[in-house]
Amino acid sequence: MKSLIALMVILPILCGLLLNLLHKKDKTIKILALTVAIILPIIPLIASYGAYYFGGYPPIAENPTIAKYLPAYITGSYLVKFHPAITYIFTSAQRIFIFILGIIAFFAIFTSLNEVKKPSGVYSFLMFMATAAVTAILLTDDMFNLYVFFEIATISQAGIILSSNIKGSYKMALRYLFLGGVAAPMLLLGVALLLGVIGNVNISDMVFAMRNGLIGQGNPIFLTAAGLIIFGWLYGSGLPPFHTIKSGLYSKALPHAASLIQAFSVFTLAALGIIILRLFYYIPVVRWAIIIFSIAGMALGISMAIMQTDFKRLIGFLAVGELGYIGIGLGLGTTMSITVGLFQAVNEVLVTACLFLGFGTILYQTGISEIDKLGGLLRYRPGVAGLMILAGFIMAGIPPFNVFQSKLMLIESAISAGFPELAIIMILLSIVTFMTFMKAYYSIYLKPEPRGLEVKAERIPSSTIFSMIILLVICTILGILPQLATSQFGSIIHGLL
Amino acid sequence: MIPVQLASFFTAAALILIGIIGVFFIDNLIKKVIALSFISDGVNLFLVTLGYKPGGIVYIYMPGMSSSWFAQNASYPLPFALVLTSIVIGASTLAVMLAIIIILYHRHGSLSSKILED
Numbered sequence: 001m002k003s004l005i006a007l008m009v010i011l012p013i014l015c016g017l018l019l020n021l022l023h024k025k026d027k028t029i030k031i032l033a034l035t036v037a038i039i040l041p042i043i044p045l046i047a048s049y050g051a052y053y054f055g056g057y058p059p060i061a062e063n064p065t066i067a068k069y070l071p072a073y074i075t076g077s078y079l080v081k082f083h084p085a086i087t088y089i090f091t092s093a094q095r096i097f098i099f100i101l102g103i104i105a106f107f108a109i110f111t112s113l114n115e116v117k118k119p120s121g122v123y124s125f126l127m128f129m130a131t132a133a134v135t136a137i138l139l140t141d142d143m144f145n146l147y148v149f150f151e152i153a154t155i156s157q158a159g160i161i162l163s164s165n166i167k168g169s170y171k172m173a174l175r176y177l178f179l180g181g182v183a184a185p186m187l188l189l190g191v192a193l194l195l196g197v198i199g200n201v202n203i204s205d206m207v208f209a210m211r212n213g214l215i216g217q218g219n220p221i222f223l224t225a226a227g228l229i230i231f232g233w234l235y236g237s238g239l240p241p242f243h244t245i246k247s248g249l250y251s252k253a254l255p256h257a258a259s260l261i262q263a264f265s266v267f268t269l270a271a272l273g274i275i276i277l278r279l280f281y282y283i284p285v286v287r288w289a290i291i292i293f294s295i296a297g298m299a300l301g302i303s304m305a306i307m308q309t310d311f312k313r314l315i316g317f318l319a320v321g322e323l324g325y326i327g328i329g330l331g332l333g334t335t336m337s338i339t340v341g342l343f344q345a346v347n348e349v350l351v352t353a354c355l356f357l358g359f360g361t362i363l364y365q366t367g368i369s370e371i372d373k374l375g376g377l378l379r380y381r382p383g384v385a386g387l388m389i390l391a392g393f394i395m396a397g398i399p400p401f402n403v404f405q406s407k408l409m410l411i412e413s414a415i416s417a418g419f420p421e422l423a424i425i426m427i428l429l430s431i432v433t434f435m436t437f438m439k440a441y442y443s444i445y446l447k448p449e450p451r452g453l454e455v456k457a458e459r460i461p462s463s464t465i466f467s468m469i470i471l472l473v474i475c476t477i478l479g480i481l482p483q484l485a486t487s488q489f490g491s492i493i494h495g496l497l
Numbered sequence: 498m499i500p501v502q503l504a505s506f507f508t509a510a511a512l513i514l515i516g517i518i519g520v521f522f523i524d525n526l527i528k529k530v531i532a533l534s535f536i537s538d539g540v541n542l543f544l545v546t547l548g549y550k551p552g553g554i555v556y557i558y559m560p561g562m563s564s565s566w567f568a569q570n571a572s573y574p575l576p577f578a579l580v581l582t583s584i585v586i587g588a589s590t591l592a593v594m595l596a597i598i599i600i601l602y603h604r605h606g607s608l609s610s611k612i613l614e615d
Contacts, residue, residue, distance in 0.1 A: 151590065192576075
């Protein structure tokens with residue numbers, strides 16, 4: 001069943017390519033896209049844990065037949081442990097991440113196919129390609145492979161924005177690509193520096209070389225590589241200085257696409273964050289850099305959200321602000337904080353996807369995204385308004401939901417790590433998040449309806465409401481039983497510290 | 498004479514620096530794209546330089562070569578494999594950017610980066 005590990009990436013790529021070829025064959029596109037979207041979250045549940053070697057070459061040490069014939073100077077050295085093939089590693093942590101990514105991708109594709117009579121094969125192709133790219137980023141143990149899929153994810157996300165046909169989407173996509181054109185080569189330069197120092201691009205080999213004293217941890221080239229990779233991480237995740245472009249990207253996407261793109265950002269943050277920790281854990285300045293950028297992300301994201309008059313940008317900035325909690329968890333570097341940081345990543349993906357889908361319902365009803373021009377929507381679809389307030393409560397960290405659990409545990413881990421200041425910042429920013437959301441909610445749903453506002457409540461597709469309910473149910477289950485997620489991260493943290 | 502490898506490293510650094518300056522300080526969108534290609538070309542040159550071996554041969558095992566001689570003289574192949582992929586990715590990204598610029602030019606009649614402002 002280890003071949004299923006590769007299938008998690010290959011299947012969406014193949015499906016995407018087929019959908020591209022089948023453009024304009026509407027019925028076939030719908031059936032194929034939905035079938036593969038249903039399969040995507042199932043594969044990680046049935047796949048076996050382990051490593052998959054592309055090319056079929058495990059490290060020589062794992063193949064006694066080959067190892068037996070090697071000269072003693074090779075078998076006695078670290079060379080026998082090196083990975084000659086691109087390696088994908090699948091553990092329980094990857095299982096939960098890819099399962100959640102699959103669910104979000106399914107809802108995004110399901111909702112997009114339900115919204116239109118004539119589905120676009122190209123649009124579905126882009127969503128599948130981006131999903132495949134982020135899945136590969138989560139699985140890969142190879143730095144160059146990570147760079148390749150990082151670029152594919154960037155182009156696919158720009159393509160999704162271009163396909164949205166929202167005013168200003170072309171400009172936003174170009175700006176995103178321009179910044180990506182700087183950030184991705186910087187990431188590659190970091191990989192190249194590591195290659196120059198270590199001689200390989202496999203992450204496990206790099207970690208092995210470092211921890212066995214083959215290269216000095218204070219090597220300036222190594223520190224430069226850390227800086228460049230962190231720069232790429234900031235771009236991929238949308239932390240400052242890229243918070244404005246990321247929230248802009250969300251605002252120019254269709255609601256279901258925004259829910260998917262934010263999942264890409266969060267999982268890229270978590271996956272690259274773990275790789276940075278694996279490589280540079282013993283350099284304190286790296287962990288401090290992660291914490292500082294995370295606090296900046298929280299503060300800038302939430303303070304900019306307060307100023308927004310467009311609810312799509314507001315949710316975009318709130319999503320960026322929430323990323324900071326994950327970063328703080330990773331940056332603190334304790335077993336508990338990393339576990340909770342990863343748990344927060346799962347929670348944030350779920351609740352932010354729900355909020356983006358929920359705000360999509362406002363667009364379906366009114367076609368307006370400016371908060372000042374809206375009001376009184378509660379009386380049209382009170383059920384949807386109820387789902388929205390529930391999602392807002394979850395994001396702010398109201399008990400007994402999942403985000404409450406992860407934020408509480410993050411505060412505890414900050415205090416136990418000796419940083420009560422961080423705990424205070426997190427509490428204050430959670431309160432501001434709640435107030436910002438409630439202000440927008442009041443303006444949209446509770447305030448008297450402005451004159452001339454045309455509302456068509458029947459336009460909300462049932463697929464959107466179904467997706468929101470399921471996401472909220474998952475949030476509630478994870479809130480009541482957080483160990484369902486937290487117990488899965490031990491495998492990735494084991495060996496990290 | 499400056500060794501080839503050192504000269505290549507300096508050239509790569511110069512390309513990256515010129516590219517970064519161009520991206521942030523040049524107004525014309527096409528020139529920005531050219532500056533971006535400078536950055537990626539600089540990084541590619543850096544990778545190629547890493548694999549360079551003075552007096553080395555291309556990493557292709559030909560009939561008649563002894564394996565020990567080949568192992569001693571062949572250059573390191575991994576950076577070249579990486580550069581090949583990197584060139585392909587860079588080309589596709591540039592193509593997408595240029596396509597968007599063409600559309601924006603038709604809409605706004607300008608190549609100034611000011612058209613990207615909201």
